[in-house]
Amino acid sequence: MTSLRLSLVSHTNVGKTTLARTLLGRDIGEVRDAPHVTEFAEMHPLLQSPAGDVLELWDTPGFGDTVRLVRRLQQDGSAIGWFLSEVWDRWRDRPFWATQQALRHVRETSDVVLYLVNAAESPEAAGYVGPEMALLAWIGKPVVVLLNQLGAPRAPELEAAEVERWRSRLAGQAPVHAVLPMDAFARCWVQEGVLLGAIAAALDGEARAAASRLAAAWAATRRASFDAAVGELAASLARIASARAPLADGGWLSRRQDADAARRALADMLDTEVRASTGRLLALHGLDGRAEREILDRVAAQVELHARVGEGRAALVGGVLSGALAGLKADLATGGLTMGGGMLAGGLLGALGAAGIARGLNVVRGTDRGFAGWSAEAMAPLAEAALLRYLAVAHFGRGRGEWAQGEAPPHWRAVVAEALAAQAPALDALWAARSTRHDNAGEAEALAAGLRAPLAAALRAVLERLYPGAWAAVDNPAP
Incomplete structure (x- = not known):
């Protein structure tokens, strides 16, 4: 059982406490745009292993006048140095004195120093870095530099x-x-595994062994969260794919208003499902907040209508009597009614006549009752939206406050589309296997079970593409 201490240090007002909140997954300290908000070093437990090892995160005051700070600390051990630090600075410049105390604590107790820099500045423009490297050299502990404020x-x-x-x-x-x-503000959880690996690599002996045990504990927890999130996405998409909005007899062929009402009902069901599912994803990641209303225009037009065809209106289906088969094929090609494959087999349709075709549509397609549901074409963008929603939650940093849905970075969409394309055969087969009956009890549960593997593979491929090599810390934590 070993305790490892990480000290988070930086120039003043660079965002140490905000990053500490993100790493800890909870609100600590005070965050505001002012120097020396953290007056004294504060300890927060970050991780614990089953063996009892503890990883502590210490938040420290920010460096202010770095050049003067280096000179003062280099006087440690002399009488004048003691007087200036413990008497003069303590009463005349308390923030300066608090920073000295914190750095002495870092030097005496830390195992690894996490040095935070503002990456919004160019390395050449960050003139404070040189003197602060001298401070870190005085501390004499291994340093891992963290780039903060990278933007979206x-x-x-x-x-x-x-x-x-x-x-x-x-x-x-x-x-x-x-x-x-x-x-x-926008780290992804897989980056934390890379950080733990870097910490372990900077240590030796039992400290490194403890860091490896802590990394393994982190990986087990994060993998369980990932698997639970995949299960939530699969269950949510399965409920969407299995949703039904009833149509009156005659369906959209005779009552356009009824079809529009069914589309609205499906959109409302989708909105409710996405909100609830996002809430569950947030809870899995230890976050609070409400999802904003999803934009449904991309998919609302792709509602598939499974309408019972009145026998008196059978002529509207396509070229009945002569050319019936060709008419139905044309209807398929234009994205209209989705006919069961068995209906197009052989020359059966040509002999059915108008009323027979109407009965055939109802019986062969199993539409015991008219309904509207999401088509296979609609499920592709819905699956893409689900993965983008996961990425938004997985990248959320506590510095933002309450979580809110935002527009995904443009490069995410291409990466998600590519990952889903690799899983398209499996996903298309699942969408195609859905029941064409209004009564489809149990379908969502079976569909969710089938969706887990392709969705997990797609999400893993996305994270590996966005953060090359980072997933290795999940499968094989720091040795």
């Missing part, structure tokens, strides 16, 4: 280029073991 998530190659600029700027600095992106 960007394409992997753009973020990698930003990280490389800072690595080049800090090259040759003895205490620095790693430079990693870790935005307080």
Whole structure:
């Protein structure tokens, strides 16, 4: 059983407490736009392993006048240094004194220092970094540099280029073991595994072994959350795909208003489901908030109408008597009624006549009662929206306050579409296998079970594409 101490340090007002909230998954300290908000170092337990190891996160006051701070700390051990620090600074410049106390504590107790920098500035413009590297050298502990305030998530190659600029700027600095992106507002949970790996790599002996046990505990918890989130997405999509809105006899062929009402009913059901499902995703990630109303225009027009066809109106279906088969094929091609494949087999339709075709539609397609439901074409964008919703929740940082749905970064959509395309055969088969009966009890549960594997594969592919190599920390935590 080992306790490891991480100290979070930075220039003043760079966002240490905000990042601490994100890493801890809870609100701590005071966050406001002012220097020296954190006056003294504050400890918060971050992780615990089954063996009893504890990873502590210490939030410290921000560096202010770094050059003066270096000079003062380098006087430690001398009588004049003691007087200036413990008497003069304590009464004349309390924030300066508090920073000195915190840094002495970091030097005496920390195992690894997490040094936060403002990546909104260019490495060349951040003039405070040089003197603060001298402070870190005085502390003498391994340093992992974290890039904060990166802005909205960007394409992997753009973020990698930003990280490389800072690595080049800090090259040759003895205490620095790693430079990693870790935005307080938009980090993804897989990046935390990379951070734990970097911490373990900076340690030796029993401390490294403890860090590895802690990383394994993190991976087990996060994997369970991921699996639960996949299960929630699968169950939600299955409920959407199995939704039914009843139509009166005659269906949309005779009563357009009834069809419009069914479309509205489906849209309302979708809105309710998305809100509830997002709430459950937030709870799985330890977040609070309400999902904003989803934009349904992309999919509302793709409602598939399974309408009972009145026998007296059978001529409206297509070329009955002569050319019946060709008429039904044309109807399929234009995205109208989705006919059962058996209806097009052989030359059966040509001999049925008008009334026979109407009865055939009702019997072969199993439409014991008219209803509207989401078509297979509609389910593709709905699945894409579900994965984008997951990404929004998985990237949420506590610095934002209450969670609210936002527009996904443009590069997310292409990555999600590519990942879902690889799973298209499995997903298309599941959508096609849905019942064409109004009474489809139990279908949602069976469909959810089938959706779990392709959705998990797609989400994993998305995270691996957005954060190359990061998923390895989930499957194989720090050795």
